[in-house]
Amino acid sequence: MLPDALPSRWYPIFSSAQLRRAPTVVERLGERLVLWRDAAGRAHAALDRCPHRGVSFKTATVNQAGELVCPYHGFTFSPKGPCAHAPVLGRDAKPPAMSLDIRNVTEAHGLIWAFTGAVEADTPPPPWFEGLGDDLRRCADIAEEWPVHHVQLTQSMLDIYHVGVLHRRTAPGSGQVITDFTMTTTEDEVHTEGRLGHEGAKGMPFVARLRLPGLVHLDVGFGLHVLVGVTPIDAKRSWVWARYEARLTPLPQLDGVIAWLGAKYDFTVLQHMEDLPLLKSIEPAVPEPGVDRLIAPDAGAAAYLRLYRRALSGRMEVAQ
Numbered sequence: 005m006l007p008d009a010l011p012s013r014w015y016p017i018f019s020s021a022q023l024r025r026a027p028t029v030v031e032r033l034g035e036r037l038v039l040w041r042d043a044a045g046r047a048h049a050a051l052d053r054c055p056h057r058g059v060s061f062k063t064a065t066v067n068q069a070g071e072l073v074c075p076y077h078g079f080t081f082s083p084k085g086p087c088a089h090a091p092v093l094g095r096d097a098k099p100p101a102m103s104l105d106i107r108n109v110t111e112a113h114g115l116i117w118a119f120t121g122a123v124e125a126d127t128p129p130p131p132w133f134e135g136l137g138d139d140l141r142r143c144a145d146i147a148e149e150w151p152v153h154h155v156q157l158t159q160s161m162l163d164i165y166h167v168g169v170l171h172r173r174t175a176p177g178s179g180q181v182i183t184d185f186t187m188t189t190t191e192d193e194v195h196t197e198g199r200l201g202h203e204g205a206k207g208m209p210f211v212a213r214l215r216l217p218g219l220v221h222l223d224v225g226f227g228l229h230v231l232v233g234v235t236p237i238d239a240k241r242s243w244v245w246a247r248y249e250a251r252l253t254p255l256p257q258l259d260g261v262i263a264w265l266g267a268k269y270d271f272t273v274l275q276h277m278e279d280l281p282l283l284k285s286i287e288p289a290v291p292e293p294g295v296d297r298l299i300a301p302d303a304g305a306a307a308y309l310r311l312y313r314r315a316l317s318g319r320m321e322v323a324q
Contacts, residue, residue, distance in 0.1 A: 005120055006034030006236050008155070008290075010217040010315045012121035014130035016233040016245055019147060020114050023047060027072065029062045031237045032118060036060075037107060039116065042070025047116050048083045051105035055087075072104070113138060114145070115233070115245070131192070131215040137231045137247045141256035144264035146271050147245040152283045154218060154236040155291045155312060157244065160283060161220040161232055162212050162304035164200055170278050182301045183207055189307050192216045196304040214308050216315060227252040228266055240289065246271070 009015070017032040018039055027040040029052050036052040038061040052060050054074045063075045071080040071088050078091040085103040093100070108119040110130065117130040137143060150157065168180035178200055184207075185198035194214045201207020211223035218234035233245040248267040250259040288295065293313070298306050 006238065008239075008316060009033050009120055009236055010312065011318070012119070012127075013217040013315075014110070014117040014119055015217060015235040016115040016130070016219075017049075017109070017118045017235055017243065018116040019145060019245070020047070020111050020116055023116060025066050027061050027064045027066065029060060030243075031241075032235055032243060033120065034236070034238055035107075037118075038062075038064070038072070039109075040064075040066050040072055042066075042083045043068060044070065046070075046083070047109055047111055048072075049107040049109045049116075049118060050081075050085065051107070053105065054079065055102040055104065056090075056100075114140060114247075131217075131219045133213065133215070133219075133221045133231065136221060136229055137249050139249070139256060140260075142251065142259040142263060143247050143249045144260065144267040145245065145247050146267050147243065148271070149237060150242050150244050150280065150283070151240060152242055152280075152286075153240060153290050154234050154242040155309070156283065156286055156289070157242050158214070158218045158220070158234045158312075159291075159305040159308050160279070161222070161234070162194065162196065162214060162308060163302065164196075164198075164210050164212055165301050168200060170282070171274055174273050174278065179203075179205065179207055181207065185301065185303070187303050187307060189311070192311065194304050194307045194311065212304060214304070216311060228263070230270075 015033060018030055023039055023041060025041045027038050029036060029038050037049050038052040039049050041047055056079050057076060059076045061072060065073045067073055067080060071082050073080045079087055080089045081104045082088045085106045087099045087102045090100050108123045110117050112130045113132055165180060165182050167175060168178045179202040181201060181203050183199045187196045192215055197211045199207030199209050208225050213221045220232040222230040227250060229249045231247040235243045237243055248263040250263040252262055253259055
């Protein structure tokens with residue numbers, strides 16, 4: 005697992021709707037993983053390496069029993085990991101003693117989540133914001149890989165006041181001054197809210213909340229909510245998932261179209277053309293304590309960094 009991923013946390017790694025029965029290979033959390041569904045439709049994940057000769061499962065198949073079949077020699081592996089059959093040994097032969105390197109995954113809220121630890125009976129469910137993003141008729145999802153470190157990317161989600169500067173042409177009228185700002189924190193959450201507007205004006209209200217390890221809720225007004233999940237791929241890349249939810253009309257399908265248009269505009273114009281080039285330019289690329297000089301409106305980002313580093317230091321202490 006990636007050294008700077010938080011321990012014993014659920015990270016979103018893929019869209020449920022995009023995972024079929026056929027295997028899919030992704031890079032997440034410093035590993036290359038193979039995902040597939042068994043005969044009952046349950047999602048499974050393992051390190052993308054056949055334990056026999058080390059080949060990838062990218063062109064593997066899944067048989068009627070839901071077992072993963074290696075494309076090289078036809079060895080089959082049960083969803084729990086052990087080898088179930090090696091064709092070369094014959095139909096009735098005892099399977100060889102080898103097993104997939106299984107990863108713990110679950111499905112919730114239209115996403116597949118991986119757990120960075122051992123799942124126990126009291127392991128909490130994946131982080132979420134109750135009442136948001138579950139009516140998929142009103143939502144639109146986008147997921148991409150970005151060449152930005154996951155901590156840099158996550159803390160940028162709590163930076164609201166850059167909108168009035170960087171996006172002054174593409175999202176005009178937002179202003180640059182934050183007023184009525186408040187922040188509360190718990191062991192796992194940062195909650196900020198306030199108003200963003202012009203000097204002397206009341207400004208538009210906003211809410212930005214974060215739950216570790218990297219789930220963010222942005223209430224930007226106008227009945228539009230954005231949920232963002234950030235999962236590290238490796239030390240330089242992140243998987244970014246965003247769900248846009250519109251609550252503007254009594255018609256869920258119409259709201260879904262509005263959410264889709266908002267998502268396309270945000271990612272195509274605001275994110276790709278304006279945010280991403282600057283995020284890629286950040287130095288150092290991997291955050292270092294004490295390098296940035298944060299100010300009062302950065303309180304949410306600073307609080308996230310404190311929570312993240314505290315959680316990561318706990319993992320390092322255990323490793324030592």
